[in-house]
Structures are given as structure tokens and as C-alpha cells.
Amino acid sequence: NRAWHLVTRPVGWPKPEDFALVEAEVPTPRDGQVLVRNLYVSVDPYMRGRMSAAKSYADPYELNKPMLGGAVGEVVASRAEGFAVGDHVLHSFGWREYAALDAKNAVKVDPDAAPLSTYLGVLGMTGLTAYVGLLRTASFQEGDTVFVSGAAGAVGSQVGQLAKLKGASRVIGSAGSDEKVGLLVDEYGFDAAFNYKDGPVSKQLRAAAPDGIDVYFDNVGGEHLEAAIGSLNLNGRIAICGAISVYNNTEPAPGPKNLARLIQTRGRIEGFLVGDHYDLQPQFVEEVGPWVASGALKYRETVVEGIENNLEAFLGVLRGDNTGKMIVKI
Ligand code: NDP
Numbered sequence: 010n011r012a013w014h015l016v017t018r019p020v021g022w023p024k025p026e027d028f029a030l031v032e033a034e035v036p037t038p039r040d041g042q043v044l045v046r047n048l049y050v051s052v053d054p055y056m057r058g059r060m061s062a063a064k065s066y067a068d069p070y071e072l073n074k075p076m077l078g079g080a081v082g083e084v085v086a087s088r089a090e091g092f093a094v095g096d097h098v099l100h101s102f103g104w105r106e107y108a109a110l111d112a113k114n115a116v117k118v119d120p121d122a123a124p125l126s127t128y129l130g131v132l133g134m135t136g137l138t139a140y141v142g143l144l145r146t147a148s149f150q151e152g153d154t155v156f157v158s159g160a161a162g163a164v165g166s167q168v169g170q171l172a173k174l175k176g177a178s179r180v181i182g183s184a185g186s187d188e189k190v191g192l193l194v195d196e197y198g199f200d201a202a203f204n205y206k207d208g209p210v211s212k213q214l215r216a217a218a219p220d221g222i223d224v225y226f227d228n229v230g231g232e233h234l235e236a237a238i239g240s241l242n243l244n245g246r247i248a249i250c251g252a253i254s255v256y257n258n259t260e261p262a263p264g265p266k267n268l269a270r271l272i273q274t275r276g277r278i279e280g281f282l283v284g285d286h287y288d289l290q291p292q293f294v295e296e297v298g299p300w301v302a303s304g305a306l307k308y309r310e311t312v313v314e315g316i317e318n319n320l321e322a323f324l325g326v327l328r329g330d331n332t333g334k335m336i337v338k339i
Pocket of ligand 1: 034053054055134135138145159160161162163164165184185186189204228229249250251252253254256281282283284325326328329330332333334335
């Protein structure tokens with residue numbers, strides 16, 4: 010039973026020496042617990058924050074203890090009512106092969122309704138993040154022009170497609186490779202997309218959205234945020250979902266220099282945390298589930314095999330190796 014531990018808190022980009030893959034006994038479930046063999050493990054950008062000791066919405070990872078994160082697995086022993094061997098569950102004890110956990114922290118998922126990995130992505134946390142951020146935080150309205158960064162990633166690709174399905178007049182995405190840009194337009198139906206590495210974001214955004222934008226869904230922060238404020242229309246809304254461009258910075262990143270534009274546009278910037286919005290989950294599954302099943306909403310996953318590659322998969326998300334949700338198959 011191998012599990013990844015954090016052994017030193019990374020400064021700047023995490024290094025392999027900050028982590029260790031540790032061998033331990035398979036735990037024995039106590040009364041009220043299930044023993045789960047993990048099948049799919051999630052790696053997510055927010056985990057970078059948990060590697061630091063700074064106080065945040067999720068507790069810092071403890072040093073020399075197994076790290077945590079979303080996972081889907083199969084129950085292999087049960088001492089909990091309502092859970093049987095062979096059930097599949099979603100839980101938060103990833104980064105390891107086996108986990109014994111209280112049944113109240115396990116949510117049953119149906120492998121016949123959707124592929125198990127999708128409960129970590131398009132039908133899971135990242136999918137709900139897209140749904141909440143666009144519809145609730147950014148108050149999306151039919152006819153809006155929407156710009157999303159990190160657009161070929163798990164959250165971003167779903168934001169753009171949701172906006173199209175809900176009647177956006179124009180959807181623009183940015184991503185870090187020409188291949189990803191092609192995917193946005195050719196497969197996901199974005200109206201325009203650009204590679205942010207090709208030149209200033211503000212210039213590329215103005216070319217892609219000559220009439221401005223009504224909504225910006227921010228996954229990356231930094232230069233993208235400043236550019237989006239610059240292109241914001243009257244009553245524009247910006248949902249701050251993430252700021253991956255600064256997660257490995259050792260100095261605070263400079264803020265946008267053009268915030269006064271929010272006065273002219275009566276614009277609104279609002280951060281949100283998906284964990285506060287699980288009341289929308291039933292509505293999300295009801296609305297988005299059929300779109301995923303019918304193929305109206307497409308998704309990709311980048312699947313890395315083996316617990317020994319869990320760390321590389323995580324580092325890959327920070328580098329942009331993934332298209333769609335990054336998943337580790339155990
Ligand atoms: P993604 O699948 O989008 O993976 C991260 C992507 O970020 C990479 O693939 C890479 O793509 C891009 N990236 C990396 N560095 C940079 C950079 N310097 N500038 C621009 N893009 C960069 O991850 P998720 O969909 O899981 O998460 C997307 C964002 O949403 C993250 O910021 C995350 O923290 C946030 N989040 C927030 C939640 C909330 O509740 N607020 C919940 C879930 C996620 P590329 O090749 O295009 O550079």
C-alpha cells in the first residue's frame with residue numbers, strides 16, 4: 010500500500026525531493042468504516058496551496074503523512090451499514106492505493122451511469138466549479154460574450170461549452186499551445202481562441218473580442234486578468250476561480266493596474282469557492298449529465314497510469330501537460 014507524503018514544503022516550483030512515495034500496511038477498517046482500493050485519483054492545481062503552511066480554505070498538508078485529494082475507488086471491505094464490497098465510492102483520500110475511511114465521508118457512485126473517472130472531472134468537482142462560477146458568480150445571461158482562460162483545462166473547457174449551450178453570443182478561450190487552441194475551436198465550438206504564449210494577452214483578446222466581453226472566467230490571474238478588465242463591457246462580470254499563473258511565485262504578483270475601469274463599466278469582480286455551492290450539485294447533475302451523455306458537452310481526460318506517477322501528473326498540471334482533467338489511474 011503505497012502513499013505519497015509531503016516531506017518538505019516547496020518554495021517556488023515543487024521539486025521531486027519535496028515528496029516521498031512511502032510503503033505502509035493496508036489499513037484495517039474500524040467500525041463504521043470502509044476499506045477502499047483507489048482506482049482513479051485526482052490531481053488539482055489547488056493542491057499546490059495545501060503544500061504551503063499558509064492558512065487557506067483547505068488545511069495545509071501535514072508533513073510526513075499521506076496527502077489528500079479526490080479519488081474514486083472500490084470498496085474491498087466494509088464495516089459500515091449500507092456499503093458492500095464491490096460498491097464504488099468518491100472520497101477525499103487520494104494520493105494512495107488503499108484508504109480506510111468513515112462511511113459518512115464516502116459518496117456512492119454508479120459505474121454504469123458514467124465512467125468512474127468522470128466523477129472527478131466533468132461530472133465532479135471541476136464540472137461543478139465551471140457551472141457555479143459561470144451561472145452563479147458571473148451571473149451569465151443569454152447573449153453574453155464570454156472569455157475564459159485555462160480554456161483547454163478541466164474547468165475552462167466546460168465553462169466555454171456551457172456558455173455556448175446556454176446561448177452565449179460569443180465564446181473566446183485562451184490556452185498555452187496551438188494544439189489546445191485548435192481543440193477549443195474545432196471540437197468544443199469556441200468562436201475564437203488564442204495561444205497566450207504568442208503575444209500580449211490584451212492585444213490577442215481585443216482581436217478575438219472586438220466588441221468587448223461581458224463575462225471573464227479567470228483560471229489564471231496575472232496578465233490575463235488585467236487584459237480582461239481592459240476589455241470589459243458595461244456591467245461586465247469577472248468570476249475569480251483560480252490564479253494558476255502565480256501559484257509558484259515566491260513574491261506577491263503585481264495586481265491589475267486598470268481597476269478604475271470597473272467604475273466606468275460598473276463592473277464586478279468576485280471570487281468563489283466551489284465548496285460553498287454544493288446546493289447546486291443536484292441541478293448541475295440534472296442539467297449537465299444528459300449533455301455529457303449525449304455528447305453535446307465534450308470532455309477530454311489526460312490519464313497517467315500508476316501511483317508512482319501521481320507526483321509527475323500533479324507537476325504536469327502546473328506545467329500544462331494536461332488537456333482536460335488530469336487523472337491518475339491506479
Ligand atoms: P486545468 O485542467 O485547467 O489545469 C491547469 C492548466 O493551467 C494547465 O493545463 C495549463 O494549461 C494552465 N496553466 C499553467 N500555468 C499557466 C500560466 N502561467 N498561465 C496560464 N495558464 C497556465 O486545472 P483545473 O481545471 O482543475 O483548474 C483550473 C483553475 O481553477 C485553477 O486555477 C484552479 O486552482 C481553479 N479551481 C478553483 C476552484 C474554486 O472553487 N475556486 C475549484 C477548482 C479549480 P496551458 O497549457 O493552457 O497553460
